[in-house]
Amino acid sequence: MRIVVIGGGIVGTAVASRLGSTDHDVTLLERSRIGEETTAASAGLLMRTAVDPAPFDLRFRDRAHEAYRDLFENGDLEAERIGIVYVAETAAFADRLEESATTLREHGTDASYLEPTELADFGIEPDGVEGGLYTPDDRICDPTAVANWFADRARNAGVDVRTGIGVTDVETRSGAVSAVDTDEGRLDADRVVNATGPWAPELNKRVGVSLPLCHTRGPMLALECREPLECPTAIFESKRYVRPAGETGAWIGAYQTDYAEGQRYDLRDRSLPDGFVESATDLETAVPALEGASVVDEWVGYRTVTPDGRPIVGETAVDGYFVAVGMTGKGITLAPAVADVVREILADEVDPEVRSRLSPARF
Numbered sequence: 001m002r003i004v005v006i007g008g009g010i011v012g013t014a015v016a017s018r019l020g021s022t023d024h025d026v027t028l029l030e031r032s033r034i035g036e037e038t039t040a041a042s043a044g045l046l047m048r049t050a051v052d053p054a055p056f057d058l059r060f061r062d063r064a065h066e067a068y069r070d071l072f073e074n075g076d077l078e079a080e081r082i083g084i085v086y087v088a089e090t091a092a093f094a095d096r097l098e099e100s101a102t103t104l105r106e107h108g109t110d111a112s113y114l115e116p117t118e119l120a121d122f123g124i125e126p127d128g129v130e131g132g133l134y135t136p137d138d139r140i141c142d143p144t145a146v147a148n149w150f151a152d153r154a155r156n157a158g159v160d161v162r163t164g165i166g167v168t169d170v171e172t173r174s175g176a177v178s179a180v181d182t183d184e185g186r187l188d189a190d191r192v193v194n195a196t197g198p199w200a201p202e203l204n205k206r207v208g209v210s211l212p213l214c215h216t217r218g219p220m221l222a223l224e225c226r227e228p229l230e231c232p233t234a235i236f237e238s239k240r241y242v243r244p245a246g247e248t249g250a251w252i253g254a255y256q257t258d259y260a261e262g263q264r265y266d267l268r269d270r271s272l273p274d275g276f277v278e279s280a281t282d283l284e285t286a287v288p289a290l291e292g293a294s295v296v297d298e299w300v301g302y303r304t305v306t307p308d309g310r311p312i313v314g315e316t317a318v319d320g321y322f323v324a325v326g327m328t329g330k331g332i333t334l335a336p337a338v339a340d341v342v343r344e345i346l347a348d349e350v351d352p353e354v355r356s357r358l359s360p361a362r363f
């Protein structure tokens with residue numbers, strides 16, 4: 001089969017790399033450069049932690065975690081294991097974190113519930129917080145480097161990885177995919193995988209596929225601190241998070257993954273939302289190591305969010321038109337598992353539960 005994967009972010013490159021080990025004739029088309037869009041904008045957290053985790057989601061994360069662990073342990077990729085601590089600012093959320101710690105442990109994930117006083121050991125001011133959930137196995141990575149590693153692995157396996165080529169249309173014949181049009185000409189295709197992240201709805205529209213995908217804005221500030229931030233990544237109930245970055249650096253982001261029907265942004269708009277800088281710098285009360293830090297950079301990326309918070313992976317109502325989209329803020333964490341599922345669906349080897357939980361037809 002001639003398979004064209006569109007989009008060279010972490011998802012498209014992971015898919016191409018996975019399909020490289022098959023007999024198919026695979027091409028990856030990226031209109032810019034590998035891993036330089038949402039993937040580069042992300043915080044690069046590989047997350048074991050989860051609030052109110054469902055068994056399916058935990059198993060799906062395990063798949064990705066195991067794939068990554070092999071790569072890290074082989075020395076192929078680097079990712080520092082610094083852990084994540086979720087911080088409750090209300091008693092009700094603290095209860096949910098305590099229950100989540102139990103669920104994670106029962107599943108076999110290293111997780112503990114922390115009392116407010118114990119949060120001080122993680123660089124968090126205990127006054128004004130109600131408890132925490134700590135998962136030490138979470139890592140931070142350079143997601144663009146990971147996407148490039150997947151792209152290199154795909155090339156080595158014979159995938160034709162082309163950058164600087166934009167797909168302008170997907171052609172169909174008798175209800176099935178037949179080709180993609182690019183700004184450099186036409187390419188025949190039996191299967192197309194849309195892995196264009198927040199741009200996915202544009203291509204879907206071209207073939208008449210409509211999926212419930214909304215955007216949420218992900219602003220980020222990079223800070224230079226006066227002292228090293230020796231703590232795990234801290235995600236606050238108020239959806240702000242602090243991630244150590246380098247020796248004395250920190251990133252502060254907004255973790256917004258709630259689905260809002262029809263919410264789509266102009267993806268060229270990279271301005272910070274009003275009030276973000278103030279709410280981010282306010283965090284120095286909760287994380288004293290941020291006091292006196294100066295802002296050295298800022299950026300905005302867009303998450304693509306689904307109603308049930310799970311990615312949409314599989315074939316659509318158009319024969320041969322696949323999607324690997326809607327990562328809902330976890331695309332870096334989940335990419336290898338998503339790639340596995342694309343390969344299994346193409347080979348008709350996918351587990352029925354996985355197929356139905358991720359299927360485009362579930363909405």
Ligand SMILES: Cc1cc2nc3c(=O)[nH]c(=O)nc-3n(C[C@H](O)[C@H](O)[C@H](O)COP(=O)(O)OP(=O)(O)OC[C@H]3O[C@@H](n4cnc5c(N)ncnc54)[C@H](O)[C@@H]3O)c2cc1C
Nearest residue numbers: 007009010011039042043045167197218301330331332333
């Ligand atoms: C601020 C922020 C922080 C985040 N932090 C984390 C985190 O810590 N951990 C985590 O797991 N996830 C995180 N995420 C989510 C994660 O970044 C995304 O889920 C992931 O990067 C999505 O990857 P992707 O390959 O689908 O999209 P992208 O990286 O956007 O890749 C899509 C690619 O498609 C290309 N493209 C688009 N249209 C076309 C076309 N017509 N033709 C050719 N190419 C095209 C684009 O140029 C782009 O390179 C974060 C997201 C944001 C915004």
